[in-house]
Amino acid sequence: MEQILRNILDNDFFVYGIMGIVPLVWIxxxxxxxxxLERKISAHMQDRLGPMRTGGWHGWSQTIADMLKLLQKEDxxxxxxxxxxxxxxxxxxxxxxxxxxxxxxxxxxxxGADINVGIFYIIAVTSLAVVGxxxxxxxxxxxxxxxxxxxxxxxxxxxxxxxxLAVLAVVMIAGTLSLQEINNLQTGWFWNWFVFQKFxxxxxxxxxxxxxSLAEVNRVPFDIPEAESELxxxxxxxxxxxxxxxxxxxxxxxxxxxxxxxxxxxxxxWNSPFGEFLSGPIWGVFWFLSKGMMLVSVQMWLRWTLPRxxxxxxxxxxxxxxxxxxxxxxxAVGFWMML
Amino acid sequence: MMRKYFIDIYKTIxxxxxxxxxxxxxxxxxxxxxxxxxxxxxxPERARNRLxxxxxxxxxxxxCEMACPVNCIEIETVKSLPTDDLGTTSTGQxxxxxxxxxxxxxxxxCFCDLCVYPCPTECIKMTDVYEFSEFDRxxxxxxxxxxxxxxxxxxxxxxxxxxxxxAAKKAAAAAQAxxxxxxxxxxxxxxxxxx
Amino acid sequence: MAEISEEIIxxxxxxxxxxxxxxxxxxxxxxxxxxxxxxxxVVDGEIVIDVIPHIGxxxxxxxxxxxxxxxxxxxxxxxxxxxxxxxMNMDFGYVLAVEKLLxxxxxxxxxxxxxxxxxxxxxxxxxIAAGTYGLDIGAFTPFLYMFRERExxxxxxxxxxxxxxxxxxxxxxxxSHDLPPGxxxxxxxxxxxxxxxxxxxNDLLSYNEIFIKRTANVGILPKDVAISYGISGPVLRxxxxxxxxxxxxxYSIYHKFDWQPEIGKGExxxxxxxxxxxxxxxxxxxxxxxxxxxxxxxxxxxxIASAIPKRIRPNPGDVYVRTESARGELGFYxxxxxxxxxxxxxxxxxxxxxLSVIPEISRGGMIADLVAxxxxxxxxxxxxxx
Numbered sequence: 001m002e003q004i005l006r007n008i009l010d011n012d013f014f015v016y017g018i019m020g021i022v023p024l025v026w027i028x029x030x031x032x033x034x035x036x037l038e039r040k041i042s043a044h045m046q047d048r049l050g051p052m053r054t055g056g057w058h059g060w061s062q063t064i065a066d067m068l069k070l071l072q073k074e075d076x077x078x079x080x081x082x083x084x085x086x087x088x089x090x091x092x093x094x095x096x097x098x099x100x101x102x103x104x105x106x107x108x109x110x111x112g113a114d115i116n117v118g119i120f121y122i123i124a125v126t127s128l129a130v131v132g133x134x135x136x137x138x139x140x141x142x143x144x145x146x147x148x149x150x151x152x153x154x155x156x157x158x159x160x161x162x163x164x165l166a167v168l169a170v171v172m173i174a175g176t177l178s179l180q181e182i183n184n185l186q187t188g189w190f191w192n193w194f195v196f197q198k199f200x201x202x203x204x205x206x207x208x209x210x211x212x213s214l215a216e217v218n219r220v221p222f223d224i225p226e227a228e229s230e231l232x233x234x235x236x237x238x239x240x241x242x243x244x245x246x247x248x249x250x251x252x253x254x255x256x257x258x259x260x261x262x263x264x265x266x267x268x269x270w271n272s273p274f275g276e277f278l279s280g281p282i283w284g285v286f287w288f289l290s291k292g293m294m295l296v297s298v299q300m301w302l303r304w305t306l307p308r309x310x311x312x313x314x315x316x317x318x319x320x321x322x323x324x325x326x327x328x329x330x331x332a333v334g335f336w337m338m339l
Numbered sequence: 340m341m342r343k344y345f346i347d348i349y350k351t352i353x354x355x356x357x358x359x360x361x362x363x364x365x366x367x368x369x370x371x372x373x374x375x376x377x378x379x380x381x382x383p384e385r386a387r388n389r390l391x392x393x394x395x396x397x398x399x400x401x402x403c404e405m406a407c408p409v410n411c412i413e414i415e416t417v418k419s420l421p422t423d424d425l426g427t428t429s430t431g432q433x434x435x436x437x438x439x440x441x442x443x444x445x446x447x448x449c450f451c452d453l454c455v456y457p458c459p460t461e462c463i464k465m466t467d468v469y470e471f472s473e474f475d476r477x478x479x480x481x482x483x484x485x486x487x488x489x490x491x492x493x494x495x496x497x498x499x500x501x502x503x504x505x506a507a508k509k510a511a512a513a514a515q516a517x518x519x520x521x522x523x524x525x526x527x528x529x530x531x532x533x534x
Numbered sequence: 535m536a537e538i539s540e541e542i543i544x545x546x547x548x549x550x551x552x553x554x555x556x557x558x559x560x561x562x563x564x565x566x567x568x569x570x571x572x573x574x575x576v577v578d579g580e581i582v583i584d585v586i587p588h589i590g591x592x593x594x595x596x597x598x599x600x601x602x603x604x605x606x607x608x609x610x611x612x613x614x615x616x617x618x619x620x621x622m623n624m625d626f627g628y629v630l631a632v633e634k635l636l637x638x639x640x641x642x643x644x645x646x647x648x649x650x651x652x653x654x655x656x657x658x659x660x661x662i663a664a665g666t667y668g669l670d671i672g673a674f675t676p677f678l679y680m681f682r683e684r685e686x687x688x689x690x691x692x693x694x695x696x697x698x699x700x701x702x703x704x705x706x707x708x709x710s711h712d713l714p715p716g717x718x719x720x721x722x723x724x725x726x727x728x729x730x731x732x733x734x735x736n737d738l739l740s741y742n743e744i745f746i747k748r749t750a751n752v753g754i755l756p757k758d759v760a761i762s763y764g765i766s767g768p769v770l771r772x773x774x775x776x777x778x779x780x781x782x783x784x785y786s787i788y789h790k791f792d793w794q795p796e797i798g799k800g801e802x803x804x805x806x807x808x809x810x811x812x813x814x815x816x817x818x819x820x821x822x823x824x825x826x827x828x829x830x831x832x833x834x835x836x837x838i839a840s841a842i843p844k845r846i847r848p849n850p851g852d853v854y855v856r857t858e859s860a861r862g863e864l865g866f867y868x869x870x871x872x873x874x875x876x877x878x879x880x881x882x883x884x885x886x887x888x889l890s891v892i893p894e895i896s897r898g899g900m901i902a903d904l905v906a907x908x909x910x911x912x913x914x915x916x917x918x919x920x
Binding site for chain 3: 042045046047048143144147150151220221223224227228229230231232304305306307308309310311312313
Binding site: 041 | 344348355359361362363365367368369371372374
């Protein structure tokens with residue numbers, strides 16, 4: 001018996017399985033909480049109260065109730081839809097969002113896979129979402145969905161470039177693609193964080209990364225793929241029930257993923273801002289998650305402040321503003337390092 | 340051209356920051372919404388909501404029915420016998436008609452207040468009751484008549500009988516008149532209401 | 535129906551691509567057509583080739599209904615429902631028409647009350663217009679701020695006549711209720727409270743660079759096109775035409791107040807673009823506040839019911855009265871045959887006329903521009919379809 005157990009525990013695939021599930025332990029409560037938080041933040045910014053009834057204190061269980069409702073809903077597949085593609089699209093989007101968590105270092109003691117091309121892997125795997133979006137939009141056989149999917153594809157593909165360039169600035173300073181090592185390089189007080197180094201070039205790079213990541217996760221002011229006042233709901237128009245919930249879930253998972261990357265690259269990841277104070281693997285999780293959540297909150301804050309851009313302006317921002325500035329940052333950082 | 344490019348970027352960032360400052364400030368402003376079923380707003384005195392008819396005061400003048408632009412009020416009256424005493428309204432008017440039907444289809448009502456003004460006895464008025472949704476639309480047909488069905492029947496029968504008597508009397512009078520050389524166009528008596 | 539043209543494009547590599555335009559239905563259930571407007575849009579990718587508006591989803595036979603009423607007063611609740619965002623302005627136009635037909639002079643206090651109500655309603659209506667416009671462009675928050683302010687105006691109305699949306703407040707020859715005690719103070723409070731809020735909206739929305747980018751130089755409606763289409767109201771003024779019926783064909787007592795119409799100046803783009811139309815509304819709210827404040831200070835005492843006729847039975851004849859509603863020139867053409875009910879009522883509704891310009895100014899733009907243009911015209915479908 002002991003032998004069998006030992007065999008199971010020693011089995012690599014078992015370990016991988018466990019490691020694969022651990023991020024879910026954070027993601028599921030996080031998504032439920034973030035949806036509630038978004039509703040609350042938006043409500044209070046608009047002098048409202050938001051959900052107040054479900055669960056007692058400030059409607060804390062509203063999202064759980066919503067999720068239960070969505071689970072029970074009839075799964076409607078439009079008659080003219082391409083059923084296979086229509087069904088798998090939400091899962092592809094979710095998988096692409098979730099796969100990024102494999103290399104995100106939650107603390108000095110936990111990282112799914114400490115591969116030496118971590119950041120490269122994240123960039124590669126998150127752009128898979130395009131496939132899912134295009135699949136969902138095309139398979140819905142709805143003109144609004146199609147328009148939304150086309151917009152999303154154009155948007156996500158073009159915003160990859162400035163975000164990659166911004167990441168490149170950090171990678172040049174760190175000299176490594178491994179996220180864990182990038183974190184190790186930022187240990188100490190908060191002025192060791194990359195965002196404050198080679199000032200202001202890395203800071204600008206952070207802004208560029210943040211803006212581009214907003215576009216990659218389709219948040220305002222770049223939410224044109226699902227612009228509800230133009231395209232009804234874009235590529236999710238025809239989805240209902242649990243599949244719609246998967247899109248929603250993937251969006252929030254993605255929001256945290258890009259925030260986590262930003263926190264890792266620019267804000268020291270799991271490092272405590274105060275040197276040795278409250279540092280260590282356990283506190284690391286706390287610092288990492290709170291940095292991530294801060295950035296998620298800023299995303300929400302922007303969401304409820306700004307109008308949305310138009311398609312051509314979106315391209316303008318990407319190609320004529322973010323990309324040249326990101327190049328400038330990369331070059332400036334390079335020169336600084338040569339000095 | 341190049342200058343405009345930089346100005347645009349500067350303006351965009353600056354206006355975004357201004358907007359963010361405003362929305363952030365509002366995070367700490369107390370909400371203006373209320374928790375409706377728990378907390379209810381105080382309605383002003385003149386609030387116009389569900390109609391109410393005080394049947395004790397209704398004299399069956401049909402003014403409100405005529406005033407209604409959507410025909411949601413339906414009234415039927417029956418003449419009372421000279422021997423009946425229906426009492427007086429609170430404004431001191433003598434009631435002369437049995438009101439056998441006073442239905443308001445509140446689902447049709449447009450809450451325009453036009454029926455309230457013509458009422459000579461101020462018996463129809465708008466109240467501050469606004470929670471009266473129903474699952475069945477028929478429940479929105481409000482009957483205000485205080486008479487029971489039987490009473491309505493008897494009143495109607497009595498009226499019909501009285502009407503008949505009157506008609507008979509009139510016929511007799513007409514017959515007498517016919518006998519007389521003076522030719523007067525006999526006035527058609529209104530048909531008795533079906534009971 | 536627009537023709538769907540199909541053509542074959544030869545690409546540089548010699549392969550052939552099928553190129554096709556797409557017809558897409560915007561509405562009647564679309565979130566940003568402000569009701570039940572249906573726009574049949576022919577698009578080439580994102581570019582709008584042609585727009586054909588289809589109306590009539592909210593047709594309620596207002597004009598026919600008016601003929602079957604038993605008296606003139608009963609028409610007022612129906613008039614309310616034409617433009618449900620600015621019911622007071624609708625009432626105002628109608629009662630003025632019937633009063634002209636009857637030759638009634640209403641007491642001065644009634645005139646003041648009517649102007650106060652109409653201008654407050656104009657503010658409420660413009661708040662909806664600007665708020666939903668922000669919503670069309672994607673900014674959610676200003677919409678709720680503006681509804682919060684509108685709520686205060688509605689509270690004032692509710693206090694006065696008991697209703698919040700469809701008032702039936704203005705009667706032929708008078709108003710249904712006198713101002714309640716405390717109204718004037720509350721209204722003055724509101725004016726003081728509201729002025730700084732306009733600045734906040736301008737900071738949050740009007741001068742937001744993204745908003746400007748979305749609306750400036752979009753849907754430009756030149757002066758001559760606006761005039762030849764018969765456009766009126768803020769849309770016309772947004773095109774730089776200085777024309778406001780309150781000043782140019784004064785009715786009621788508007789000549790007594792010190793104010794001026796706002797026109798679009800093209801500060802951030804071209805004269806007559808969406809931003810100008812939007813901004814004219816924002817500035818008109820300030821002018822309306824001016825008028826309301828002056829009226830509140832000058833309002834005389836008097837009996838509001840002295841001119842209300844017992845029976846409305848005008849002499850045979852017809853009359854056309856036009857007023858400046860929140861959306862433009864609202865005209866009522868009333869024919870009387872001498873009986874107690876109108877023989878015919880025709881309403882010239884500003885939204886209907888303003889809507890007709892949509893195809894002209896949205897060709898060549900993008901779908902997002904179409905939304906911005908439709909929002910900037912500020913149509914109310916109840917009034918378009920009547």
